[in-house]
Amino acid sequence: MAVTTEVSSPLQLRAVVKTFARGKDAVHALDGVDLEITAGKVTGLLGPDGAGKTTLMRLAAGLLRPSSGSVTVLGQDLGRGAGSLQQAIGYMPQHFGLYEDLSVQENLDLYSDLQDLDPKAARHRQQELLELTALGPFGRRRAGDLSGGMKQKLGLACALLRAPQLLLLDEPTVGVDPIARRELWQIVDALRRQGTTVLMSTSYFDEAERCDEILLLNAGKILQQGPLPHFTAPLRGRCFLVRHRGLRRRLLRETLQDRAGVLDARITAAGVRVLSGEGQPSAQPGEEWQAVEPAFEDAFVALLGRVQEGGATNASKTPEQGAVKPAEKAIGRADGGDTAVVEVHDLRKCFGSFEAVKQCSFTVRRGEIFGLLGANGAGKTTTFRMLCGLLPASSGSLKVAGVDMRRATSAARGRIGYVAQKFALYGNLSVDQNLAFFAAAYGLRGGHRRMAIANAREEFQLAAYGAVNADDLPLGIKQRLALACALLHEPPILFLDEPTSGVDPLARREFWQRINALAAQGVTILITTHFMDEAEYCDRLVLMSLGEILAQGSPAQLRQQARTAEQPEPTMEEAFIRLIEEHERVIRRAS
Structure with missing residues (x-):
């Protein structure tokens, strides 16, 4: 069990500057940072890309030295006694170095040896961690065969082998599904109860709200630090939920985003959430405005500025002026609004005896934003790769832009744009x-x-x-x-496989403004995502589990399927977890 440090703060930075050379220029990753984090608490570290979050983490872990200023960890100056502190610090970087050809147990053994742990004490600690992470039944499984969430949990277990007083987690929930994210937070909450001090960077606003304190970083400087009410209290009276019975949420959001006095408008399950500059902006006929409590996401946007339409610098630009405009000939505007451009029937994919995709069927219409949701390993990326002609189907039929993808993939590739799950450029x-x-x-x-x-x-x-x-x-x-x-x-059809994984919240908003503009122009978009707020932007969704489609329909229809007496109005994340866990329980009972 971790013991809370007796010093006033487990981590202190004083006037810290960290400079990196970029060609002939010097870049200030951190610029005069002063901070303290509270012992035994979870502090959330947030900010846009390039804010300096990872640099701060690496300084706290003793992997970097400041260009000037001081870093004090557990009462010791890292510039003088970093070596003696390593036993008290746990650090999990964004890409933890698991050995994928080794089993879960072999990875734990290797990291125990690297940390020079006593074999008997190491075995006891490993058993504690296997229980904490629920990886006990998978001790002999290759790390490379684990799901994304299980890999993250194994990486966290390796970082916890010495029961650290200070735990540094650099975006541990990136790229994992909501179920795995919930499990990782159960581990973090257990560590908090044990007295471990945690500094955790994240791209999720709901995770920030679970932290005891929030530290908001931008351009190497701290904008604000404090508990959640410190960020949200100034925004009371400026946050609203807007509904309109005659307009779809996406069109209502676009209408509101350009209205005078509106700083931000985003789609939620209940309607469109509006952040205003001051008071309630003018309402139009048919709109219902309701004041709501501010959330951290509202504060984040208010502090970091309005996201401009399509990344443009002029907030008054129309979608046509500020967004990418594919040529009309590519879109095929002569087609009817209900024209099917992707048709999948009884699609299967087997890798040896393993059936990764099991008789999946769905149709995507022209101009739709169509989402594929599912836990890690559900078969989403495999389905995408078959639709793009990058992987042959084992059986079934699939047509994209009228082309049979099992016979003439080259004919369809010219009409497809594809963004891979992992950065695939050069x-x-x-x-x-x-x-x-x-x-x-x-x-x-x-x-x-x-x-x-x-x-x-x-x-x-x-x-x-x-x-x-x-x-x-x-x-x-x-x-x-x-x-x-x-x-x-x-291209008239765009495939996006988890394109916003690891991207900061403002960049995600800018991305979705582009996607909405493309869909409005008739581009058909298929997207996979683990961000459930992004699922609300889709016209229709399919939810996959263990290679099967277990639900499909609009976001509201999927939430409707997950309603219970205890949860009459589930969020998309709650619906995701409930539907998948119920399906997997049925599968296990059947087997």
């Missing part, structure tokens, strides 16, 4: 070189190619990064570049 090429390569790969030539690249640089605000290698870009800019490359040939 990291050792610059932004401009990536754009030029993909333009050529899509067959663009001459003036058409030059115009497409110029438009992408402008619309996605990439000009300032033209000479920067893709590997050196912040996550939000990488995501912009990936989407820009996927849209160079103006």
